[in-house]
Amino acid sequence: MPSSHAQTPRTAGRRLWTAAPLGVSSALLAFLALGLILWGANVLYQEREQRQRHQIERELQAISQLQARSVADWRDRRMSDAMALSDDSLLAHAVAAWLASPGSAPSADIVARLRILQERARYTAVYLVDTQGMLRLTPADSVQGRLPDPELLALHSALAQAQPVMLEPRQSNFFAFPFSGLMVPIFDGIEPLGAIWLVSDVRTSLYPLLELWPTPSRSAESAIVQRDGNEVRFVSPLRHYNNAPQSLRLPISHSEDPAVQAVTGVRGIIYGRDYRGEEVLAMVSAVPDSPWFMVSKIDVAEAFTDMRVREWLALSLPISLGLLIAGSFAVFWQRRAWQRERALKTDLQRNMRWLESAQKAAEVGYFSYDATQHSFFMSGMACTIFGLSLGSAMSRRQWIGLIHPDDRKKTLEEHARAMTERTGLRTQYRIRRASDRHVRWVQVWAEYESDAGQKPVARMTGTVQDVTERRQGEEKLATYRAALEAQVxxxxxxxxxxxxxxxxxxxxxxxxxxxxxxxxxxxxxxxxxxxxxxxxxxxxxxxxxxxxxxxxxxxxxxxxxxxxxxxxxxxxxxxxxxxxxxxxxxxxxxxxxxxxxxxxxxxxxxxxxxxxxxxxxxxxxxxxxxxxxxxxxxxxxxxxxxxxxxxxxxxxxxxxxxxxxxxxxxxxxxxxxxxxxxxxx
CATH class of the missing domain: 3.30.70.270 (Reverse transcriptase/Diguanylate cyclase domain)
Structure with missing residues (x-):
């Protein structure tokens, strides 16, 4: 008589019939899991890319604002010199006396005043001109000649308005270098005497202000632009344009160029194509009290290519892990029960090793704090961050002893508030690592656990990450910015x-x-x-x-x-x-x-x-x-x-x-x- 445990054909057929839909369901679950993993990886990538993009945009904005402020200060200093010179009554009296005596030598006071302007204020040339635009005197000697037409118009405007007039940088045969001028009117009472023409070599005074860039870059550059009718004129030289400064002009119709957008009213961070046709990220701002606009830009390819490579490398591990898990599921439901149980244990162990490796690569560990026991359960990476032996628990007293004394009070208050209010915890503080007593910065993100009824329990679970290198980088950047401000x-x-x-x-x-x-x-x-x-x-x-x-x-x-x-x-x-x-x-x-x-x-x-x-x-x-x-x-x-x-x-x-x-x-x-x-x- 057959044993009651013998498998009949009907029983085998029934198991085969039930196994078929189970295999189909398992395959569908595997594909669904794979799709969710890929969707989650894509969402994570987009979020990280957006965060990195904002960081790059903030850095570019800070650099552009610093350069625009330096250029504005350059103009303000020259206008201050002009206003002080225009109000110099002693100089006006001396010039009036000299002009009233044709053929006489200029007084020492006039020559000394012109020399002081050239030597102390670092002007390239200083001329005394009469009301007709004739050059009369320089710090070295008398001079003959006539003002160029643009400067002659500026002279008439300055005398008419009784105010200094600044001339924009330009290239002329009068000088062998690009120059900027200031026409400062001189009056004896209400009688116009002429003007002082202050000339600056913009190659040594203005252009170097645009060359300050805190990090090495192949494509980054800053330029001063100005609207000239239906064109945009580049006032300063360009890194990727080998012709003479101020020779590049763009029509207003080139609306994608950041320089064109600057003169048409656009401000802030923009994306466009520059004069080379390259896609660029640019910061556009106006230089105060001037017709100039500051355009600082960098190629998008240089700014974001390295970031995207890093992000894809960071996401390659979870994507690979998801593919392996999906494959494991497809094989898992095809084997016998005892094989499936053994495979599950093997996969679980392997996944734990992968998780530990991922934590080590990202220097992120996890922990769980039991408020009733006043103790921390630590993962292997968390133990490494705190300098503890692997697999050891950490008491609250031991944790307090590892917190840096300067951060201890603040950290304990934040933890106590999170425990009392049962809210999430987001904090950074310093520790003295137990293994070598080195000071390290850690970042802690933690949340309260909740049961099925959404009732909070006295346990907090979260992650801890060593962010020492990131903090050091931020401190170095802050130090560099402070040093740059001090140098100015x-x-x-x-x-x-x-x-x-x-x-x-x-x-x-x-x-x-x-x-x-x-x-x-x-x-x-x-x-x-x-x-x-x-x-x-x-x-x-x-x-x-x-x-x-x-x-x-x-x-x-x-x-x-x-x-x-x-x-x-x-x-x-x-x-x-x-x-x-x-x-x-x-x-x-x-x-x-x-x-x-x-x-x-x-x-x-x-x-x-x-x-x-x-x-x-x-x-x-x-x-x-x-x-x-x-x-x-x-x-x-x-x-x-x-x-x-x-x-x-x-x-x-x-x-x-x-x-x-x-x-x-x-x-x-x-x-x-x-x-x-x-x-x-």
């Missing part, structure tokens, strides 16, 4: 503050004194007979002399808040907040003594064997200046105008100190007299 405000020769830093400090201190009612003083300092020193000892020795004088001035100013700056050439300035006229004069005398005490040999000086300085002092009470009806109401009220007035007073006092014999301090008095302090024995 530092004089490269003397390593003290430059004119830009001084102007910003004067405006800030004026507003502060306006609120507090405190006085504000300024010292203008000039090295006596410095041209003779340069001619006698050479420019290298002259540079060393300026460095030593700057060092002596800095060491003699001991208060926090006082600022020593190089004003230009051999001229320095010292800003003294909360200092009245008497104190400023005493400080100026101390600076004279400090420079004289260095005993720098100066055999070319007249009457003194060593280098000395002359100092002009001016003081103001901003609070009284800004309130009508109070003393000093004749002063300008705005910080910029008031600062210019204070500079003029100090400069006038400096002129008085030089006229009185040099090596002394002269202070500006409200009655218009400058009282020089007597030089020591």
């Amino acid at each position: 405000r530092q004089d490269p020769l003397t390593h003290i503050a430059n004119r830009l830093a001084l102007d910003e400090a004067v405006a800030m201190e004026w507003n502060r004194a306006l609120r507090s009612g405190a006085p504000l003083s300024l010292l203008m300092i000039d090295v006596d007979h410095f041209k003779a020193y340069n001619d006698h000892y050479g420019h290298v020795a002259g540079d060393l002399c300026l460095q030593r004088v700057a060092q002596a001035l800095s060491q003699s100013i001991g208060r926090v808040g006082d600022l020593v700056a190089r004003y230009g050439g051999e001229e320095f300035a010292v800003l003294l907040p909360d200092t009245d006229g008497t104190q400023a004069t005493a400080i100026g005398q101390r600076l004279c003594d400090a420079v004289r005490a260095m005993n720098i040999e100066h055999l070319a000086a007249q009457g003194r064997p060593q280098v000395t300085v002359s100092i002009g002092s001016a003081s103001a009470l901003p609070a009284f200046t800004a309130v009508p009806g109070m003393p000093h109401t004749s002063h300008p009220a705005s910080a910029r105008d008031a600062a210019r007035h204070l500079f003029e007073q100090a400069d006038a006092a400096l002129y008085r100190a030089k006229q009185s014999g040099r090596d002394q301090v002269a202070s500006f008095e409200p009655n218009g007299l400058q009282a020089p302090a007597p030089a020591p024995g």
Whole structure:
């Protein structure tokens, strides 16, 4: 008699019948799983690509804004020089007297003023022209000739408006280099005398501002563009265009070019095709108070190709894993039950190894915190990140001991708040790794677990990632940006503050004194007979002399808040907040003594064997200046105008100190007299 466990044909047929739809269902599930994996991988890729794209766009925006600010500062400095020159009544009187005496030699004051503009303000050429546009005088000698037509039109406009007129950079046979000009009108009262023509070589003054790029790039470049009728003119040279600067022009109809979009009103981050026909990512912004637009761009191929390769490599592992899982499922349902069980165990072990490998590659580990046991269950990678032995648990006390002391209080508060409010946790903090006590940055993302009834339990599960290298990269980028900002405000020769830093400090201190009612003083300092020193000892020795004088001035100013700056050439300035006229004069005398005490040999000086300085002092009470009806109401009220007035007073006092014999301090008095302090024995 057959055993009751024997398999009959009907039983085998029934199992075969039920196995067929089971195999079809398994195949459909496998294909569905594969489709979900591919869809999820695509979504993840799109999200990561979008995040990386935004990061690249932010970096390009920061670079373009920094360059646009540098170009705007370049224009502002030249307009400031022009306004100061236009308000120079002493120069106007001297020019009027010379023009009234035809055939006479120009006064030394006129020649010296033109030379100061060329040497200190670093203009390539300086010309005095009459109202007819004839060239009359340069710092070197008299000159004959006539202004080019564009400059002649600018002269007429400047005299008509009684304001300086800036000419845009251009190329002309008048000079062998591309240049930019400023036409500064000069009046004797209301009578026009002519103008000062200030010429700058834009190759050395403007174009280098566009070459600053923090990272190496094959295609990145920045350009200044300007609308000229129905065309866009490139003011600056281009990296990938070998012809002369300003020779490239694009019609407005090229609407895909970022330069064309800039002049038609588009601002911010845009995508388009440049003059080469290449697809580019560009940042477009306007240069304040000018007809210029800044266009910074980089080829899309260079910006995003490497990013896409990295993202696809990062996604290749989960995609491969999904394909293997789908194949395993197809084979799994074709084998006998005991083979399927063994294959399931094998696949599970293999998947765990793959998961551990993926965590190691991404330096991401996972953990689970049990609030009732006050302990952490750690994955292998999480143990490696914290420097623990593999497979070990970590107590709450041990975890607190590994947190960096400076971050401990903040981290514990964030964890306590997340535990109390039962919310997700997103934080970064430093740890001292248990294995070697090295300081590492970690990023923790965690969520509360919920049961089927959506009731929160006292357990938090999440991931931990070592982000030390990323934080270091961010800190290096921040350090570079700070250093770049500092370089913009530092004089490269003397390593003290430059004119830009001084102007910003004067405006800030004026507003502060306006609120507090405190006085504000300024010292203008000039090295006596410095041209003779340069001619006698050479420019290298002259540079060393300026460095030593700057060092002596800095060491003699001991208060926090006082600022020593190089004003230009051999001229320095010292800003003294909360200092009245008497104190400023005493400080100026101390600076004279400090420079004289260095005993720098100066055999070319007249009457003194060593280098000395002359100092002009001016003081103001901003609070009284800004309130009508109070003393000093004749002063300008705005910080910029008031600062210019204070500079003029100090400069006038400096002129008085030089006229009185040099090596002394002269202070500006409200009655218009400058009282020089007597030089020591």
